[in-house]
Amino acid sequence: MKKMSLSVGLTAILVLFVAVTLLNNSYLNPYRLDLTENKVYSLSQGSKNILDKIDEPVHLYFFFSDKTSEGLTQIRSYAERVKNLLEEYELYSKGKLKLHIIDPEPFSEEEDKAAEFGLTAAPVGGLGENLYFGLGGRNALDAQEIIAFFDPNKEEFLEYDISKLLQNLIEPNSIKVSIITDLPIAGEPQQPMNPMMMQQQRPQPWVFFEQLRQMYEVEMVASDAESLPADTDVLMLINPAELSDELAYSIDQYIINDGSVLAFVDPHAEQQMNPMMAANSSNIALSEFLAAWGLEFESDNIVLDSMSALEIRMPSGGVGKHLAYLGLPNQMINKSDPVTSQLESINGASFGVLSAKEDASASIEVLLSSSENAGLTSSAVYSTLSDPKTLFNHYQSTGEQYQLALRVTGEVNSRFKDDESKQQNGYKSRSTQANIIVIADTDLLADRFWVQKSNFFGQTVASAFANNGDLVANAVENLGGSNDLISIRARGKFTRPFIKVKEIEVAAEAKFRTQEQQLQARLQETESQLAQLQNQQGEGGALVITPEQEAAINNFIQEKLSIRKALRNVQHQLNQDIERLGTQLKFANIIVAPLLLTFLLWLFSLAFKRKKLA
Structure with a gap:
């Protein structure tokens, strides 16, 4: 009777298991719990x-x-x-x-x-x-x-x-990029050419601009235009010196209506065709926009950094570090943002400093930064220097990491919020879904900082040695997506490190490292004394060892063997705590957890029987 009851029970459990599995696969599959x-x-x-x-x-x-x-x-x-x-x-x-x-x-x-x-x-x-x-x-x-x-x-x-x-x-439309700049990125000069230059080779488009034209629909917008193209997906503002009032208003309302912007500002735009413009590029056209977005830009300061300074050929001859020409390595690039996560190096020159205002309401994230060895110099002083070596005279590390590129998302104000005379019909004063990236340098767009050109069977081939072009393309692609796509961030790795094991490793090493060093020092001293005794020679080159010396040699040999054994024990102890933790986890998973579950089921069955008898 008991055997029959057991077989019936096992059969019932098997049927229940199959039924629950079918129920889960048929009806409960859409419902999941992510822990x-x-x-x-x-x-x-x-x-x-x-x-x-x-x-x-x-x-x-x-x-x-x-x-x-x-x-x-x-x-x-x-x-x-x-x-x-x-x-x-x-x-x-x-x-x-x-x-x-x-x-x-x-x-x-x-x-x-x-x-x-x-x-x-x-x-x-x-x-x-x-x-x-x-x-x-x-x-x-x-x-x-x-x-x-x-x-x-x-x-x-x-x-x-x-x-x-x-x-x-779902939305396969091409991204439309509108660009406003005074820099000669399209290869055509922004002002009439000097007659003496007519016989020279015409300026070529910058490589980053050529890449954008290959991937997206690109339109150049003059700084005196009255409005932006209506179908603009991403607006690039590359250090324009002036903007017409109508265009400034159009840009403002484009941003307030959730338009995406990639802006480049620069305290010293070295690629300007007019050297005077480079020396006085104070970003007047964009300064009021930056303030409305909750940002401050130090247009009168340039970042110097000995840690990331690039080596260049000096005007006086030879090679040396240029403190204002920065090669930002992997450690100075934000790895948690899709735009910069896969970038390894960014090269630029005369970076400015960006920071968030105290009353900023937007979310502000740092994309690029200097090292902690950075310092500042005046842009006015920098523009008068002819030899980069003299920058060392103006350099003093402040121990501060300066912010070189920022992402602004969320709430920003209109530039014309307090100017009722500029507020036209349909005017909006605030955006809650702004998407803006600001980079405090325009020189990183120039070819010489990130590509090397060579001639290949009559074709000019550009080989990148830095990720400047990838930075621009990633930013445009990211900003050109919907707000839904931009809002998706890194979710963390699937594989999780054994943090407890790491802590034990660190503690074990700290505990035994001193002992190991002491033993190593004793071993070296013993081997040295043993070598001195064994090298003692008598007259004629014959080795003469007294009974006392022989006893000392034997003692040193025994001590040497003892120290080596102790070293092996120390090295073994480094892994002992980790192995002990592993054993404890196996014991908990294989024995304790099943026993605990069985005990709980037994208690549940007792409670069920008592309820049934009652």
Whole structure:
């Protein structure tokens, strides 16, 4: 009877398990609980807003070489996270987004499809096999976008990249960039050329400008125009000296109506065609805009930094550091913002200083900064220097990191808020969704600071040695997206470090490092004394050792062996605490947790029986 009851119970448990599994897969699959700290398995509100805009079905094709990736644990783990996140997109879309998971096996139609999308085929193994790990998307008009390969190093921006792909499929319109500047970026001079220069080669477009024209629709706007183009997606303001009143008002209302701006200001624009303009580029045209955005710009100061100073050929001959020519390394670039996250170096000259005003209501984030060894010099003094070596006479580190580029989002005021005479019909005084990036240098746009040009079969080829062009392109792409896309930030890595283990490692090293150093010192002293005794020689070169010396040598040898054993024990102890923690975790997971769960179930069953008997 007991055996029958046991078998019936086990059968009932099995049936209940299958029923619960079917119920979960059929009805509860859309409902999930994300308990991770950074919600890496959940969609941000920006991504949800993008999915809500889908009118016609969009198909996503996730290609991952399952068999080829066997043994690549990190890639497979990341692929599982990508798949889970894509499934979240599909679930939230309620049928408007169709996800297809494809394993492109070698020489299959699926592999041909991956190649058709243009995904990266990463060679793995010694048999010429290719690993595909990318995403292709198509909308109802057969327009397509891809992520060629999911780079685990960009894990923090996984959601951003997927949402950007969807944004491009849902709203595939090209970004329109309007540019206002006095710099000769388009290759044509902004003023009549001197007749003596007519025989010289005409100025060429700057490389960053050529790249923008290849990727986006670009229109130059004169500083005396009456308004901005109506279809402007991103406005670039590159240190204009003057703006007409009508254009200034048009720019102001464009920003207040949630327009996106990439602005460059400079205390000393070295690329100006007119040297007097370079020396006096005080940003009068943009100063009032900056104040309305909640920013302060020190136009009379230039940042000097010995830590990031670039080496140049000096006018007096030889090579030396130019304290105002800065090469910002990885550590001075914000790695948590999509615009700058993948940049490694930015080169520029005569940077100014940006800061947030005390009454600023917008959210302000630092994108580029100096090192803590930076100092300041007057822009008036800088403009009169002929030899960069003399900058060392004006340099003194303040121990402060200066802000060289800022992102402004949220609430900003109109420049004409207190000027009723300029407020026309439809005037708005405040924006709550401003998207502005301000960079305190224009020289970083110049070719000589980030590209090297060479002639290749009659064609000019530009090879980048810094990420200046990437900075501009990333900013335009980011600002040209919707507010939903811009709002998506890094969500944190899926892989979490063992913080407790790291703390134990640090504590263990601090505890045993002193002992190890003492033992090493004793070992060196013992080996030195042993060598002196063994090198003692008598007359004729024969080695003469007294019984006392022989006993001392034996003692030194024994002590040497003892010290080496103690060193091995110290090194073993460095890992002992970590191993102990691992054992404790295994014990807790394998024994304690199941016992605790069993005990709780037993208590629950007792309570159930008592209730039934009552």
